[in-house]
Amino acid sequence: MSYLLKLLGLFVLMRLSSSQACPSDSDLNADVIIIGAGMAGISAAERLQEGGINNILILEGSEKIGGRVCSVEMGGVTISKGCAWIQGVDKTQPDLNPLWKIAHRYSDLRGLYLDYDSLTNYDSLGNQPDEAQFRNQEFYAALNVTDIIAKQLSESGGCANVNFRSGLSQGGWTPESDIDDWIEWFNSDYYAGEEPENLSLCLHENNPTYTAFVSGADRTGSDYFVTDPNGYESIIEGMANDAKLMSNQTRVVFNAEVTAVDTSRGDCVCVTANLNGVTNYCAKYAISTVSVGVLQQESIQFIPELLTPKKEVI
Numbered sequence: 001m002s003y004l005l006k007l008l009g010l011f012v013l014m015r016l017s018s019s020q021a022c023p024s025d026s027d028l029n030a031d032v033i034i035i036g037a038g039m040a041g042i043s044a045a046e047r048l049q050e051g052g053i054n055n056i057l058i059l060e061g062s063e064k065i066g067g068r069v070c071s072v073e074m075g076g077v078t079i080s081k082g083c084a085w086i087q088g089v090d091k092t093q094p095d096l097n098p099l100w101k102i103a104h105r106y107s108d109l110r111g112l113y114l115d116y117d118s119l120t121n122y123d124s125l126g127n128q129p130d131e132a133q134f135r136n137q138e139f140y141a142a143l144n145v146t147d148i149i150a151k152q153l154s155e156s157g158g159c160a161n162v163n164f165r166s167g168l169s170q171g172g173w174t175p176e177s178d179i180d181d182w183i184e185w186f187n188s189d190y191y192a193g194e195e196p197e198n199l200s201l202c203l204h205e206n207n208p209t210y211t212a213f214v215s216g217a218d219r220t221g222s223d224y225f226v227t228d229p230n231g232y233e234s235i236i237e238g239m240a241n242d243a244k245l246m247s248n249q250t251r252v253v254f255n256a257e258v259t260a261v262d263t264s265r266g267d268c269v270c271v272t273a274n275l276n277g278v279t280n281y282c283a284k285y286a287i288s289t290v291s292v293g294v295l296q297q298e299s300i301q302f303i304p305e306l307l308t309p310k311k312e313v314i
């Protein structure tokens with residue numbers, strides 16, 4: 001009996017010691033920890049500072065600010081490896097797009113509006129196909145029909161499970177040649193990263209990136225292609241400098257790959273990062289800005305586990 005009691009006591013002790021308490025407020029590493037120094041992380045820091053919260057610690061897994069907004073030098077030219085366009089810009093009133101305002105707050109970000117009418121098409125042998133073979137107008141007519149169907153479905157709440165292919169078919173479009181495939185790819189897959197079979201008809205037709213920041217009747221925004229020698233990331237660097245990220249109170253720790261987020265201790269969040277070994281940082285709050293892809297890889301352990309609805313979305 002006494003052996004069993006001792007065993008029970010040991011078990012209770014182990015349970016108590018595995019759930020550590022929060023450090024006192026003065027021992028916290030920051031008020032807020034932000035995971036990731038991409039556009040979302042730096043924007044979050046900027047907004048917190050605007051709200052008077054300055055004691056911020058940003059943990060960034062790589063060695064630079066910017067995340068998926070990054071570029072490389074090739075032959076003396078700056079080439080974007082990730083983000084390259086500001087989409088949905090109204091040429092007459094570009095300031096309607098909030099990204100435009102951010103982009104031009106710190107510099108006159110150089111770029112040009114893409115002119116899709118000036119495209120030249122080549123086949124796989126390098127020859128220019130006869131323009132008469134291009135059924136662009138038929139594709140655009142089908143697009144108009146998908147637009148009408150999408151509106152009807154939205155109004156009746158019947159959007160779920162209707163894909164973009166179904167809308168195109170109802171609009172009379174079925175690709176029959178390599179050139180048809182190319183027209184379809186250029187107008188859909190290229191933007192969406194998916195084939196029409198895997199795209200929602202309603203969401204495809206109501207892409208707010210192109211319509212939300214545009215005035216006028218047709219509400220179709222233009223694409224501004226960034227060619228600035230300082231790269232698209234100069235926007236984020238500008239924001240970071242403006243937010244005085246390198247000040248005493250707010251700082252970025254680079255090469256700090258976060259592996260765990262622990263909210264089980266009580267009134268704090270403790271974040272574990274690999275940085276020349278394992279380091280723990282605790283704060284009152286933490287904001288994660290890592291991509292869905294990183295979350296899908298489960299490279300960050302959440303303690304306790306994320307709730308099922310969040311896991312389902314991821």
Ligand SMILES: Cc1cc2nc3c(=O)[nH]c(=O)nc-3n(C[C@H](O)[C@H](O)[C@H](O)COP(=O)(O)OP(=O)(O)OC[C@H]3O[C@@H](n4cnc5c(N)ncnc54)[C@H](O)[C@@H]3O)c2cc1C
Nearest residue numbers: 036037038039040060061067068082083084085257258290
């Ligand atoms: C090839 C490509 C082209 C694109 N083109 C465009 C475009 O033309 N126009 C447009 O508007 N958008 C474009 N995008 C999308 C745009 O780049 C992203 O939406 C945007 O940059 C996302 O910013 P974010 O801060 O949310 O995420 P990210 O930029 O991914 O920032 C997350 C940060 O978290 C860090 N991180 C990840 N895991 C950890 C970890 N475990 N610990 C610590 N830090 C971690 C990453 O290093 C990164 O710095 C493109 C994206 C790609 C990949």
